[in-house]
Amino acid sequence: MNASTFRVVRVALAATIAAVAALVAALVLGGAVTEKIIPGLGDAGALTRWGLPFSRLVMDLAAALTVGALIAAAALLPVTGAGGSGRPSLSAPALGYLRGASWLAALWAAAAAANLVFTVSDVLGQPVGDIVTGSELSSYVGQLPQGTALMMVVLITVVVALLSRTTTTPAAAFGLLALAIIALLPAPLTGHSASAANHSVAVTGVALHVGAVAPWVGGLAILAAHALAGRDRLGVMAARFSRMALWCYVIVGASGLVNVIARLPDPAQLVDTDYGRLALGKIIAFALLGWFGWWHRERTLPRIEARETRAFARFASVEAAVMAATMGLAVALARTAPPAPAEVESTVKSLIGYDLPPKVNPARLATLWQFDFFFAALVLVLGFVYVAGVLRLRRRGDSWPMGRTAAWFVGLLTIVAVTETGVATYAPILFSVHMVQHMVLSMLTPIFLVVGAPVTLALRALKPAKVRGDRGPREWLTALLHSRYVSFVAHPGIATVIFVASTFTLYFTPLFESAMRNHLGHIAMMVHFLVSGSLFYWVLIGIDPAPHKLPYPGRLILLFVTMPFHAFFGIALMNLGAPLARAWYTAVHPDWGTPILQDQHTGGAIAWGFGEIPTFIVLIFLAFQWFFDDQRRARREDRQADRAAARGERSAAGDELAAYNERLARLAKREEEQAE
Ligand code: HEM
Numbered sequence: 001m002n003a004s005t006f007r008v009v010r011v012a013l014a015a016t017i018a019a020v021a022a023l024v025a026a027l028v029l030g031g032a033v034t035e036k037i038i039p040g041l042g043d044a045g046a047l048t049r050w051g052l053p054f055s056r057l058v059m060d061l062a063a064a065l066t067v068g069a070l071i072a073a074a075a076l077l078p079v080t081g082a083g084g085s086g087r088p089s090l091s092a093p094a095l096g097y098l099r100g101a102s103w104l105a106a107l108w109a110a111a112a113a114a115n116l117v118f119t120v121s122d123v124l125g126q127p128v129g130d131i132v133t134g135s136e137l138s139s140y141v142g143q144l145p146q147g148t149a150l151m152m153v154v155l156i157t158v159v160v161a162l163l164s165r166t167t168t169t170p171a172a173a174f175g176l177l178a179l180a181i182i183a184l185l186p187a188p189l190t191g192h193s194a195s196a197a198n199h200s201v202a203v204t205g206v207a208l209h210v211g212a213v214a215p216w217v218g219g220l221a222i223l224a225a226h227a228l229a230g231r232d233r234l235g236v237m238a239a240r241f242s243r244m245a246l247w248c249y250v251i252v253g254a255s256g257l258v259n260v261i262a263r264l265p266d267p268a269q270l271v272d273t274d275y276g277r278l279a280l281g282k283i284i285a286f287a288l289l290g291w292f293g294w295w296h297r298e299r300t301l302p303r304i305e306a307r308e309t310r311a312f313a314r315f316a317s318v319e320a321a322v323m324a325a326t327m328g329l330a331v332a333l334a335r336t337a338p339p340a341p342a343e344v345e346s347t348v349k350s351l352i353g354y355d356l357p358p359k360v361n362p363a364r365l366a367t368l369w370q371f372d373f374f375f376a377a378l379v380l381v382l383g384f385v386y387v388a389g390v391l392r393l394r395r396r397g398d399s400w401p402m403g404r405t406a407a408w409f410v411g412l413l414t415i416v417a418v419t420e421t422g423v424a425t426y427a428p429i430l431f432s433v434h435m436v437q438h439m440v441l442s443m444l445t446p447i448f449l450v451v452g453a454p455v456t457l458a459l460r461a462l463k464p465a466k467v468r469g470d471r472g473p474r475e476w477l478t479a480l481l482h483s484r485y486v487s488f489v490a491h492p493g494i495a496t497v498i499f500v501a502s503t504f505t506l507y508f509t510p511l512f513e514s515a516m517r518n519h520l521g522h523i524a525m526m527v528h529f530l531v532s533g534s535l536f537y538w539v540l541i542g543i544d545p546a547p548h549k550l551p552y553p554g555r556l557i558l559l560f561v562t563m564p565f566h567a568f569f570g571i572a573l574m575n576l577g578a579p580l581a582r583a584w585y586t587a588v589h590p591d592w593g594t595p596i597l598q599d600q601h602t603g604g605a606i607a608w609g610f611g612e613i614p615t616f617i618v619l620i621f622l623a624f625q626w627f628f629d630d631q632r633r634a635r636r637e638d639r640q641a642d643r644a645a646a647r648g649e650r651s652a653a654g655d656e657l658a659a660y661n662e663r664l665a666r667l668a669k670r671e672e673e674q675a676e
Pocket residue numbers: 056060187188191192193206209210213217252253254255256257259260279282283285286289323324326327330331333334335
């Protein structure tokens with residue numbers, strides 16, 4: 001073993017010891033490993049009590065390291081070479097991290113499999129030996145939500161482990177990174193968040209939390225190893241990581257606090273309960289990690305520039321150990337029972353996360369606020385990033401049309417109007433209100449968002465990569481725009497089919513009921529409305545560069561061919577003989593509500609009538625765009641003709657003009673002759 005490998009192993013060992021020590025201390029103090037005798041159930045035994053959190057810790061650490069290694073390969077290290085096909089390929093160090101990710105993903109899969117066995121043993125109250133030798137494992141895996149979730153993790157991580165061995169391009173490495181991030185979610189989402197009092201906020205909170213923890217913790221660990229091993233390009237990697245880490249830090253803190261508030265409604269519970277005290281420990285660790293980040297920015301990053309990498313390596317190693325200890329604390333927290341709610345929840349509250357609101361009326365639709373963490377965060381980020389782009393252009397002395405900024409913010413406002421107000425409160429219980437949400441998100445919001453031209457703004461505001469041939473955010477965006485995937489989905493025919501067919505597929509299959517029952521499924525449905533609508537309107541009236549531009553008459557035809565399908569959809573709903581998602585709407589039906597089927601007929605009428613509004617707005621837009629495009633083209637041709645005339649040449653436009661003038665002169669002459 002050479003000296004640099006020895007340094008990496010020593011630090012990895014120290015971080016593992018820190019994680020295990022924090023886990024053991026927190027498990028003992030929080031009481032999560034004391035034997036509990038639940039009447040009617042046997043005791044699963046000490047192996048399960050300890051094996052469950054330990055396998056989870058290995059899972060969480062391996063997950064973070066896999067994500068970190070994939071990020072290092074796909075985004076932190078510069079892309080330098082071009083493969084045999086001429087396409088960009090990963091550099092040798094990046095390929096090394098990718099192969100490392102393969103082993104780490106295999107460890108992640110093994111730990112998830114072990115966690116699966118311990119989970120079944122824990123739920124059934126039977127020792128691991130009985131579970132493994134009997135038929136319980138195979139028969140309970142599919143029945144327990146945690147079992148299904150862990151099976152999904154094993155499957156996805158095995159795919160990541162196998163593909164990481166053969167992948168060679170940056171785009172494919174990004175695909176693997178996306179897969180790994182998906183694999184982070186199932187396990188924590190079937191923990192306390194699924195049963196928290198305010199479960200919709202808790203589910204979004206945990207998803208954002210683990211989605212930001214892994215790149216941050218894993219990215220720093222890989223960076224520390226890179227520095228300890230004395231490898232090249234540390235400066236570029238550290239600068240890129242630092243920008244990403246700031247975003248992760250903000251998301252981890254905000255989502256962590258939201259998670260705690262969702263489980264501990266009374267702040268006194270932070271010190272009165274085991275769960276609260278462990279959460280407090282994490283808040284302190286979080287503050288300490290914030291200080292580490294600040295110190296890096298102020299002190300160690302400038303020293304890397306001056307090629308003094310030792311200080312960074314030492315400091316990042318200590319930081320990685322603190323992060324690992326916090327992961328230990330996190331696992332103990334997830335194993336510690338939060339305090340039970342003061343009163344027993346009603347069935348409706350356990351389904352929608354709050355008690356049934358009073359009878360619906362327009363004032364309540366506008367004023368009953370309902371906090372949706374996911375969409376609040378989305379709107380804030382989209383608004384902030386857009387303003388940052390415009391300000392960067394302004395500082396450079398470039399202008400950006402006010403109309404586009406206004407359109408972008410009107411679009412964001414419409415999202416707030418249907419996801420954070422009374423519309424969001426009533427949407428889960430009344431199909432008619434859900435339909436308002438759907439129509440706005442898929443047919444109104446996207447019009448304003450595409451007119452805001454976010455891609456054009458990003459292409460102008462983002463700086464090109466410093467290293468030639470490398471991919472920074474700007475190059476990634478351009479690569480995505482030119483990719484076969486975008487070219488396929490942005491084809492007018494495909495975008496229209498996605499826009500129209502997905503509506504029918506969602507509502508007339510069991511998919512709709514599943515999306516209403518599962519909070520993440522519900523978010524996915526709403527995001528799909530937004531994305532499919534944006535894709536369609538991008539093709540129709542988009543200002544941003546697109547792979548296929550339709551001529552204006554073609555766009556008009558597309559608009560008039562598509563809109564009737566929405567009318568058909570509305571009419572189909574108005575003629576429903578039996579309610580959609582009957583079990584869901586029966587379970588949440590309010591006393592004051594109209595019969596479920598009648599409410600769904602109203603929803604159909606809303607879908608039918610609403611189509612006219614976007615059609616009208618799009619027609620106005622198209623008319624303006626067509627007119628201004630013609631004007632621009634005419635001005636361009638005039639300029640070309642003038643330039644050609646100045647050079648004494650004859651251009652096509654100049655020829656046309658000369659012929660036209662000649663014709664006028666001939667007509668005038670003939671009129672004169674006739675008059676004589
Ligand atoms: C403001 C600071 C933080 C707060 C308030 C907080 C709070 C929470 C809460 C309430 C959970 C859900 C536990 C459950 O299911 O009952 C959680 C999960 C988690 N947290 Fe944090 N956290 C914070 C910072 C951090 C940091 C700095 C890290 C890592 C360095 C971290 C890593 C994790 C992980 C990995 C999980 C998922 C554990 C699992 O289910 O296996 N958290 N956090």
